[in-house]
Amino acid sequence: MTSVILQQPTEAKAARKTNRGFIHGLITNKKAMTGMAIMLVFIVLALAAPVLFPDDPSRITGMASLEPDSEHWLGTTAKGQDVLALTIHGARSSLLVGLTVGFASTFIGILVGLASAYFGKFIDEALSLLTNVFLLLPGLPLLVILAAFLPPGLGTVILVLTVTGWAGSARVLRAQALSIRSKDFVAAAVVSGERAGRIMFREILPNMASIVMGTLLACVIYGIGAQAGLEFLGLGDVSTVSWGNNLFWAGNEGALLTGSWWVFIPSGLCIALVAFALALINYAVDEVTNPRLRKIRKPATTERGAAQ
Amino acid sequence: MSHAVHSPARPDVSSLTPALEVRGLGKSFHIGGLFSSQAVRALHRVDLTIGRGEIVALVGESGSGKSTLARCVARLEKPSEGAILVDGVEVLKRDRFQASREFRSQLQMVFQDPFGSLNPAHRIEHFLRRSLTIHGKGGTRQRGSEEQTRRRLEELMTTVGLQADMLDSYPHELSGGQRQRVAIARALAVEPNVILADEPTSMLDVSVRIGVLNLMRKLRDEQGISMLYITHDLASARYLADRTAVMFAGEIVEEGESLDLLANPAHPYTQLLVSAVPDPARAGSYDPIHRAQLRQAVMASASCAFENDPKQRCSSEEPVRHQVGDPLNRHWVRCHLYRPRAGAGGHALATEPEPGD
Amino acid sequence: MRFILRRLGFYLIAFWASITLNFLLPRFMPGDPVSRMFARSQDRMQPEQLEALRKLLGVDNRPIWEQYAGYLQNILTGQMGVSITRFPTPVTEVISSQIGWTLLLGGTALVIAAVVGNLLGILAAWRRGSALDSALPPVLVFIGSFPYFWLAMGALYLFGVVLGWFPIRHAFTDGLEPAFTAEFIGDVAAHLVLPALTIVLVSIGGWMLGMRNTMIATNSEDYITMAEAKGLRPGRIMLRYAARNAMLPSVTSFGMGLGFVVGGALLTEVVFAYPGVGYQLLNAVQGLDYPLMQGLFLTITAAVLLANFLVDILYVRLDPRVRSN
Amino acid sequence: ATGNKSGGTDAAANASAFLTIPREDMGTFVQNFNPFAPTVNPMVQQSIYESLLVFNPAKGNSVPWLATDWKAADDGKSITFTLRDGVKWSDGQPFVADDVAYTFELQKKLKGGYEYLDGVTAQGNKVTFNFNKPWSPALYDVGQLSILPKHIWSALADPEKDANAKPVGTGPYTEVDNFQAQSFVLKKNPNYWQPDKQKIAGIKMLAFAGNDGANLAAANGDVDWAPQYIPNIEKTFVSKDKDHRHYWFPPTGAMINWQLNTTKAPFNDVDVRKALSMAVDRDQVTKIGMSGYAQPADCTGLSGNYETWKNTQVKDNCTWTKHDVQQANDLLDKAGYPKGPDGKRTLKDGKPFEFKISVGATSSDWLSVANVISQNLAEVGVTAKVDSPDWAAVVAGYEKGDFDSGIVWSANDPSPYKYFNTTMGSSSVKPVGTKASDNYHRFGDPKADALLSDFAAATDQSRQKDIANKLQEEYNDVAPVVPLFSGPEWGAYNDTRFTGWPTQDNPYATLSVRAPTTVLVLTSLEPRK
Amino acid sequence: MTVSQTSFGSHEPVLDVKNLTVKYIGDSRSTTAVNDVSFSIGAGEVFGLAGESGCGKSTIANSIMRLLKDPAKIAAGSISFGGKDVLAMNQDELRRFRWQDVAMVFQSAMNSLNPVLTIGEQMADIFTTHAGYPRKEALRRAAQLLELVRMDPARLKSYPHQLSGGMRQRAVIAMTVALKPSLLILDEPTTALDVVVQQEIMAQIKDLQRELGFSVLFITHDMSLMVELSHRMAVMYGGRIVETAKAHDIYTAPGHPYTQALMGAFPPLTGPRIPLKGLPDGVKFRNIPDLAGIAPGHFVAPFDADAEAAVLEGAAQ
Numbered sequence A: 001m002t003s004v005i006l007q008q009p010t011e012a013k014a015a016r017k018t019n020r021g022f023i024h025g026l027i028t029n030k031k032a033m034t035g036m037a038i039m040l041v042f043i044v045l046a047l048a049a050p051v052l053f054p055d056d057p058s059r060i061t062g063m064a065s066l067e068p069d070s071e072h073w074l075g076t077t078a079k080g081q082d083v084l085a086l087t088i089h090g091a092r093s094s095l096l097v098g099l100t101v102g103f104a105s106t107f108i109g110i111l112v113g114l115a116s117a118y119f120g121k122f123i124d125e126a127l128s129l130l131t132n133v134f135l136l137l138p139g140l141p142l143l144v145i146l147a148a149f150l151p152p153g154l155g156t157v158i159l160v161l162t163v164t165g166w167a168g169s170a171r172v173l174r175a176q177a178l179s180i181r182s183k184d185f186v187a188a189a190v191v192s193g194e195r196a197g198r199i200m201f202r203e204i205l206p207n208m209a210s211i212v213m214g215t216l217l218a219c220v221i222y223g224i225g226a227q228a229g230l231e232f233l234g235l236g237d238v239s240t241v242s243w244g245n246n247l248f249w250a251g252n253e254g255a256l257l258t259g260s261w262w263v264f265i266p267s268g269l270c271i272a273l274v275a276f277a278l279a280l281i282n283y284a285v286d287e288v289t290n291p292r293l294r295k296i297r298k299p300a301t302t303e304r305g306a307a308q
Numbered sequence B: 001m002s003h004a005v006h007s008p009a010r011p012d013v014s015s016l017t018p019a020l021e022v023r024g025l026g027k028s029f030h031i032g033g034l035f036s037s038q039a040v041r042a043l044h045r046v047d048l049t050i051g052r053g054e055i056v057a058l059v060g061e062s063g064s065g066k067s068t069l070a071r072c073v074a075r076l077e078k079p080s081e082g083a084i085l086v087d088g089v090e091v092l093k094r095d096r097f098q099a100s101r102e103f104r105s106q107l108q109m110v111f112q113d114p115f116g117s118l119n120p121a122h123r124i125e126h127f128l129r130r131s132l133t134i135h136g137k138g139g140t141r142q143r144g145s146e147e148q149t150r151r152r153l154e155e156l157m158t159t160v161g162l163q164a165d166m167l168d169s170y171p172h173e174l175s176g177g178q179r180q181r182v183a184i185a186r187a188l189a190v191e192p193n194v195i196l197a198d199e200p201t202s203m204l205d206v207s208v209r210i211g212v213l214n215l216m217r218k219l220r221d222e223q224g225i226s227m228l229y230i231t232h233d234l235a236s237a238r239y240l241a242d243r244t245a246v247m248f249a250g251e252i253v254e255e256g257e258s259l260d261l262l263a264n265p266a267h268p269y270t271q272l273l274v275s276a277v278p279d280p281a282r283a284g285s286y287d288p289i290h291r292a293q294l295r296q297a298v299m300a301s302a303s304c305a306f307e308n309d310p311k312q313r314c315s316s317e318e319p320v321r322h323q324v325g326d327p328l329n330r331h332w333v334r335c336h337l338y339r340p341r342a343g344a345g346g347h348a349l350a351t352e353p354e355p356g357d
Numbered sequence C: 001m002r003f004i005l006r007r008l009g010f011y012l013i014a015f016w017a018s019i020t021l022n023f024l025l026p027r028f029m030p031g032d033p034v035s036r037m038f039a040r041s042q043d044r045m046q047p048e049q050l051e052a053l054r055k056l057l058g059v060d061n062r063p064i065w066e067q068y069a070g071y072l073q074n075i076l077t078g079q080m081g082v083s084i085t086r087f088p089t090p091v092t093e094v095i096s097s098q099i100g101w102t103l104l105l106g107g108t109a110l111v112i113a114a115v116v117g118n119l120l121g122i123l124a125a126w127r128r129g130s131a132l133d134s135a136l137p138p139v140l141v142f143i144g145s146f147p148y149f150w151l152a153m154g155a156l157y158l159f160g161v162v163l164g165w166f167p168i169r170h171a172f173t174d175g176l177e178p179a180f181t182a183e184f185i186g187d188v189a190a191h192l193v194l195p196a197l198t199i200v201l202v203s204i205g206g207w208m209l210g211m212r213n214t215m216i217a218t219n220s221e222d223y224i225t226m227a228e229a230k231g232l233r234p235g236r237i238m239l240r241y242a243a244r245n246a247m248l249p250s251v252t253s254f255g256m257g258l259g260f261v262v263g264g265a266l267l268t269e270v271v272f273a274y275p276g277v278g279y280q281l282l283n284a285v286q287g288l289d290y291p292l293m294q295g296l297f298l299t300i301t302a303a304v305l306l307a308n309f310l311v312d313i314l315y316v317r318l319d320p321r322v323r324s325n
Numbered sequence D: 001a002t003g004n005k006s007g008g009t010d011a012a013a014n015a016s017a018f019l020t021i022p023r024e025d026m027g028t029f030v031q032n033f034n035p036f037a038p039t040v041n042p043m044v045q046q047s048i049y050e051s052l053l054v055f056n057p058a059k060g061n062s063v064p065w066l067a068t069d070w071k072a073a074d075d076g077k078s079i080t081f082t083l084r085d086g087v088k089w090s091d092g093q094p095f096v097a098d099d100v101a102y103t104f105e106l107q108k109k110l111k112g113g114y115e116y117l118d119g120v121t122a123q124g125n126k127v128t129f130n131f132n133k134p135w136s137p138a139l140y141d142v143g144q145l146s147i148l149p150k151h152i153w154s155a156l157a158d159p160e161k162d163a164n165a166k167p168v169g170t171g172p173y174t175e176v177d178n179f180q181a182q183s184f185v186l187k188k189n190p191n192y193w194q195p196d197k198q199k200i201a202g203i204k205m206l207a208f209a210g211n212d213g214a215n216l217a218a219a220n221g222d223v224d225w226a227p228q229y230i231p232n233i234e235k236t237f238v239s240k241d242k243d244h245r246h247y248w249f250p251p252t253g254a255m256i257n258w259q260l261n262t263t264k265a266p267f268n269d270v271d272v273r274k275a276l277s278m279a280v281d282r283d284q285v286t287k288i289g290m291s292g293y294a295q296p297a298d299c300t301g302l303s304g305n306y307e308t309w310k311n312t313q314v315k316d317n318c319t320w321t322k323h324d325v326q327q328a329n330d331l332l333d334k335a336g337y338p339k340g341p342d343g344k345r346t347l348k349d350g351k352p353f354e355f356k357i358s359v360g361a362t363s364s365d366w367l368s369v370a371n372v373i374s375q376n377l378a379e380v381g382v383t384a385k386v387d388s389p390d391w392a393a394v395v396a397g398y399e400k401g402d403f404d405s406g407i408v409w410s411a412n413d414p415s416p417y418k419y420f421n422t423t424m425g426s427s428s429v430k431p432v433g434t435k436a437s438d439n440y441h442r443f444g445d446p447k448a449d450a451l452l453s454d455f456a457a458a459t460d461q462s463r464q465k466d467i468a469n470k471l472q473e474e475y476n477d478v479a480p481v482v483p484l485f486s487g488p489e490w491g492a493y494n495d496t497r498f499t500g501w502p503t504q505d506n507p508y509a510t511l512s513v514r515a516p517t518t519v520l521v522l523t524s525l526e527p528r529k
Numbered sequence E: 001m002t003v004s005q006t007s008f009g010s011h012e013p014v015l016d017v018k019n020l021t022v023k024y025i026g027d028s029r030s031t032t033a034v035n036d037v038s039f040s041i042g043a044g045e046v047f048g049l050a051g052e053s054g055c056g057k058s059t060i061a062n063s064i065m066r067l068l069k070d071p072a073k074i075a076a077g078s079i080s081f082g083g084k085d086v087l088a089m090n091q092d093e094l095r096r097f098r099w100q101d102v103a104m105v106f107q108s109a110m111n112s113l114n115p116v117l118t119i120g121e122q123m124a125d126i127f128t129t130h131a132g133y134p135r136k137e138a139l140r141r142a143a144q145l146l147e148l149v150r151m152d153p154a155r156l157k158s159y160p161h162q163l164s165g166g167m168r169q170r171a172v173i174a175m176t177v178a179l180k181p182s183l184l185i186l187d188e189p190t191t192a193l194d195v196v197v198q199q200e201i202m203a204q205i206k207d208l209q210r211e212l213g214f215s216v217l218f219i220t221h222d223m224s225l226m227v228e229l230s231h232r233m234a235v236m237y238g239g240r241i242v243e244t245a246k247a248h249d250i251y252t253a254p255g256h257p258y259t260q261a262l263m264g265a266f267p268p269l270t271g272p273r274i275p276l277k278g279l280p281d282g283v284k285f286r287n288i289p290d291l292a293g294i295a296p297g298h299f300v301a302p303f304d305a306d307a308e309a310a311v312l313e314g315a316a317q
């Protein structure tokens, strides 16, 4: 009994952090701050793109393959498009797709995970089977098929990535929801006469905040990366400006063969930076909610228990 | 200065419908998934009656099915067979698929773990207010009665001995005892007839346990609420409950007036249980030989204490009840010859379970 | 055993669901393989011949449920038909001619990433706060954040073209006869370095961090403290007590990964011109080559299920707890 | 795959070296040399099997190959080929007239087509093709089909399903060697009929899953012949070894048209088609979209493949294929598509002048073309949105006829008959909703119909030319499609190891590796000494 | 200050803890879990440590084994075992010290067995590490140990989850006596167990102790159990010891209000029902002073009797 008591307060604390301590923990976490700073820069640039570069970034001009100079800070592509404009405008679609995919697949994951865990029995079996089948389906061909089947456009890319992406998050969220489902407070809510929907969303969900956050971040990373991959293969919507498409065109125009590194580097680096930033935040969330993962200080004195 | 606890004059129980009656309740758990038909029998033909304003204790070893009984009655699990009567109404027939709000307002449950039964994400006020709102109590159904609701909330807090300003706290800011009081207040908010309390103090620090027990007694005395008090601590059962039932491997093996039952345990298992309670007052420590005998008696009783009593019938096939002592004590014990079917609970006694496959 | 049987039941259902999806998906795609071929050939084919070609290729015009029945029957009898884009080569032959390279590349990369990643994770967790623990994860995460093809192309140009350290294409030098000779194996290994290395680079961070985090959680388990209290040697505690338990989630991921190896590494194959089924699958999809697509899907699904099943069995060996429930 | 960068100085090494050619759209090879396969392995029709004659579009001449001579009957209803003596199959069997007759029988049986062909008769070393109507375009149709050995194929139960792993042909390099998924080698045919022209040791094909890999191999000097699209070829390929690396992109490919669905308004209006055509800056299209490798179209609609057929009169007085924003605007204004205050035009029914240009997503070059067109059209107040789903979806739209407009290839025969027939012949028009396999824009013109049937009946080359001139005039008048540019026949080579490549100065063939002319190159190359 | 205490068994204390202070250093604030605690245990003595949950009992046990992990830090005090300074031991000495000299049953003994290794392997580990036995011999020894706690030696092949809670507990107890240590630390060895099993386990420990003669540091908050078992005991509150005496003395005459509350929290099994009062919610003792003797061998931290009583009354209403 006592052992349980010992653990309980930390758990209660962790849950409380969903309200205040969690945010505070993130703010004081170096990783989280670095990640959020990078993200903020990208979001601001994406929002400001139409102001910074009011012209259509894919507008074809005569000045092909210029090296970076004072007029074109990142040079131009073989078609004479300004690379900086393409990169900054690209952030819009890449972030949009990433965030939408992230939110959509996390949302489906929450629905499936909660329903699975709350109702149990047949519904759980059925939903788990569905989840597992989607996990088993080879993702890329599904992406390719759906991308071919649906009319091109950001909507399709988002739909495709959501369809292939939700299952992973559903599995994670179900496991967590299941462990919360077995907690007494859920039974207590049932006994007090709460209805299913309310229990799922008001009682169980708030206690999954950190894992939902983690899943969301992972899904966003997946969304951005998968979109870039699809587009690089020419399976995305080629007519939008996005980082993946920038790289597709760069490859198409032989940017590496001609040594036009300035066409190839920026979009790739942006994807990496965004993914890195999100990963940092994700790890920070892990650390904040799981104090064991927190960075440990160097031992200060010799008298320390059981040093290895 | 010490005085015997005064039991309030109770109305003649037999003349009124009991607050809660359980008849022949059985529950098997199917274990394994879609492709398995294995079952564990957790409850078998359990009969239990709780009168109005009565506290009945349910004691028994770990895994004997006490919680399962409570959860079935609270309709958190679906019983495999039997009937549950609340206020004389068969609830399993009335609400076939789901417990109705009406049922919920008649019967409430307090859980073992005060740390787990309060959602850490909400303030104390939330729990009480929800209970009021769902059941339309405390003026929540009237318009503009926020004042009234507020008063009811404060009143509830006072009833369980908490300060009203704690309504704004989060559960983690409260001590275990305080939390358990909140859990009780939450049940009270519904104004139920029956409260099921599943080991409500086992997770609490020894020093605060007694306070919660006292609170439960006070509620019974003042509000006439019936209670099922589940524990495996015989001493506290004796302290709190009017009657005590002993559960063994999913069946009730002995039942009677608490003081009488503990003073004259009839079933070998009850005897074993009583002998195992640490008691500093006990002269001399425990005697292994005596224990071994007791255990033997529980595991394979070959004879029944009432075998030679012509007034009592013995059977090894069906559970027969033997009357023990004064009929006023309503103390009975199941025939020792009868053996619960294998596959039921009974972890602790079976110290050498079959090796897992 | 009951556990295994139950899993088997699940696998059968999952398998059926997957193959049914595999059947339906290609049929939802617009157009038919012949029009597609025609579009690709850009009028090098005579339009009058399209009908004959449709017949020749066996483009099925039966009602969908009849096709489905035939499909199920074919799967049960192991007939996968003839590839359309590679007509008249049977699907089995198309797949078998390339699956070896796919398995070699994917398997090598997966094993290296998982083994090295997990070892690093174990060490990092065991030496919390050491240089390894604090410096390596961010670096690996950063590398892992790059889009794979970008990293691969970068590596190809830098190490293959500019520095010339590694071959820049194919699984072995063109013209060599495959044989079990040191020369050939060495040649294959040299060709494997860049493709495998890039896959390892982007995936190793995940393995390491996953292992590190579970290991840290495991380290605070009571049985680790108990092992310490027993005065066991640190190395033994680390490997036999902590790592052995922390490994379990990794085993599951490994199983999943192993199954998906069969799907091929499309981007790697494209960048390094490495033979394999990944590009074949893309081609099949784009050429609406249902038989090949279905064959590949079937192979992948079967492999994933098989790998998972093996992992389940292994899991039973590794974690005695799952045996009883 | 270590490169042979340093190779080329050693004559002996060159003599034993294989001519290395990349194949950029096959990630892997399977051992399938069946010429009936829709996607055959490379070189099957170029170096293993040969045809009766080879048409060289670079010069516009026909080279006698397995036939030494041919003659059309006066009524135009038959052609007789005289076969070359002394030709042997690679297994040593003699090549006979029966082989030719059998090939056509098999071809008709398996693949259909040749509706005009009544029968093939073999007599001695003569083969006669009989038609059911006068049909002059047949010459190249039958003349360029790969001939198969009867003694091998007639023994097969299911000829179309045979992998033909050990092909027997009359070509110069027929012996498959060291077959791997990633590469294979074709070695000399021991029984070739021109042994003096088999100067190279063999051909090695490399598989690549995309242009990038093939381009890298070319840039790295690992291949001798690079037939794929290479971006910025001067810089990425030639500049690395100016003395040895060359390219030649003759405009002998098919005409690439912008097809406007003439069943829909406003594309049924010839003025609109011409105005839109004038709005397109073809220089920009070819320079940016096609990396400057293609040649802008003129108003004859004929690509560089038909240089000798072109009506100079028409060609020199083109109006609607010249970039002229002013005139395009005027024409649209006049035709009744006024510009609104926002600079955008409206249709006659008041809707905005908006439509889609469909291009398959994988054709990145055409996508760029469509983007340039869309940009150009914006200048005349027309909104064109580039729509790039998968090719299957695009083609499905073309076939059914519910598309707006698209960038489409066209027929590329030695004779212009097919091109004109599929752009404006009524016989090729299918109603909307019925599957069309050409003439997607669904345009038929009675005047053209009459000219076309005359052309088919004309056996005499100069008569054909006259009719072709008239067809071009008609084309110039009705503008059935908007011709954009002649598809280039890419080709680049590296002559460190082999010499004798076709060039602009010596256009005995094009640099294509998939055309009938490829065999001409294979029999002309020789190792550098 | 040091309180000189008479040990029960011999005069030579096996374990001597002096002025031990342990802190948990948190991100923002640190808690002192153990504050200036001193006690000693004689050879063959059973010393009980009682107190509410979270008062620092386990922390003391872990300090003795030097098992404290980050963020715990021993801020002051000394621990000497058989004359050796435990806090000064290096890694090798420590490894030998652990289990050979002091063995411990953890609070969560149920979880202190590695779930994926058999009981046999985990027991044999002790012998192969400390005694250098080959595996076979080690397993034979392990079988003997199981017999000692009356378990079937065939159980060596079982995994922990295949055993009931009581059996797991017994297996752990068997492990602790493997190397015949001179001190056994039992940290709430029977919580989460059924009373019946609890009783059996405790009896077993007593048997073993009688047989092997080790000293015991027995930690629990179940006063009845403690009084039944130990010779001498200490009651802790908030990191401090508030009372220490012979077990029977504390049972009959608890000195500190907290001890009184603890004693009052157990309803008796016999006699009439008497209303009991535990420690009311919200009562906290702060700034507990050092112990002072009230009788021979009976030390109590001084407290303001009137004020405490008032607080108790007030909180109880």
Ligand SMILES: Nc1ncnc2c1ncn2[C@@H]1O[C@H](COP(=O)(O)OP(=O)(O)OP(=O)(O)O)[C@@H](O)[C@H]1O
Binding pocket: B029, B030, B031, B040, B041, B042, B060, B061, B062, B063, B064, B065, B066, B067, B068, B069, B232, B344, B345, B346
């Ligand atoms: N969900 C379930 N699935 C399968 N078996 C179960 C389930 N819940 C309980 N059981 C089994 O039913 C029996 C009774 O369990 P129950 O929890 O009612 O015991 P208990 O008397 O409350 O024990 P404790 O005192 O430990 O709380 C046990 O054998 C248990 O293993």
Ligand SMILES: Nc1ncnc2c1ncn2[C@@H]1O[C@H](COP(=O)(O)OP(=O)(O)OP(=O)(O)O)[C@@H](O)[C@H]1O
Binding pocket: A002, A003, A005, A006, E024, E025, E031, E033, E051, E052, E053, E054, E055, E056, E057, E058, E059, E060, E070, E071, E072, E107, E221
């Ligand atoms: N890792 C930790 N970090 C911070 N504080 C801790 C940690 N472990 C324990 N504490 C604190 O130290 C104090 C003493 O803990 P300890 O585990 O020694 O108590 P205990 O007396 O054994 O309690 P119980 O009876 O519940 O086992 C508690 O207040 C606890 O909150």
Ligand SMILES: [Mg+2]
Binding pocket: B066, B067, B068, B198, B199
């Ligand atoms: Mg219970």
Ligand SMILES: [Mg+2]
Binding pocket: A002, E057, E058, E059, E107, E187
């Ligand atoms: Mg403790």
Ligand code: NI
Binding pocket: B304, B305, B306, B307, B313, B314, B315, B322, B334, B335, B336, B337
């Ligand atoms: Ni009887």
